[in-house]
Amino acid sequence: xxxxxxxxxxxxxxxxxxxxxxxxxxxxxxxxxxxxxxxxxxxxxxxxxxxxxxxxxxxxxxxxxxxxxxxxxxxxxxxxxxxxxxxxxxxxxxxxxxxxxxxxxxxxxxxxxxxxxxxxxxxxxxxxxxxxxxxxxxxxxxxxxxxxxxxxxxxxxxxx
Numbered sequence: 001x002x003x004x005x006x007x008x009x010x011x012x013x014x015x016x017x018x019x020x021x022x023x024x025x026x027x028x029x030x031x032x033x034x035x036x037x038x039x040x041x042x043x044x045x046x047x048x049x050x051x052x053x054x055x056x057x058x059x060x061x062x063x064x065x066x067x068x069x070x071x072x073x074x075x076x077x078x079x080x081x082x083x084x085x086x087x088x089x090x091x092x093x094x095x096x097x098x099x100x101x102x103x104x105x106x107x108x109x110x111x112x113x114x115x116x117x118x119x120x121x122x123x124x125x126x127x128x129x130x131x132x133x134x135x136x137x138x139x140x141x142x143x144x145x146x147x148x149x150x151x152x153x154x155x156x157x158x159x160x
Contacts, residue, residue, distance in 0.1 A: 001018065001076070011124070042055055047085055047109065049082070052078045066078070083120060086120070087120055087125070090109050093105055
């Protein structure tokens with residue numbers, strides 16, 4: 001997934017890869033633990049700004065085990081998922097709040113500074129926040145799934 005997203009030139013296509021991947025996860029034979037489903041919902045509700053250690057603690061797993069389980073179920077580490085969610089929210093704000101300065105957007109979404117936000121947006125979208133905001137031909141960020149559906153429980157290829 002990370003290779004496909006990195007090699008895709010535009011933001012809507014990248015998000016489409018992530019969405020397809022997450023939908024495919026629901027059809028895979030191993031189960032998604034409810035704690036991962038709740039963690040995804042929590043990360044999404046906070047726009048990717050939740051601390052991974054807090055989300056791991058809420059799951060009842062150690063941070064290392066939580067990260068392993070989250071990645072097994074979603075293909076992303078919790079930190080990468082949070083960064084992607086935060087970038088999506090940033091892009092939506094850049095387009096909807098044209099009068100808000102780039103520095104204020106960076107502060108609003110917890111970036112260390114405007115340069116940090118620019119690096120993150122550039123990494124995920126291939127364009128800078130300023131260029132995205134000024135160029136109407138660039139498509140606003142698509143939507144990420146609102147939930148990761150639990151997968152059916154399967155043992156040795158048979159549904160439980």
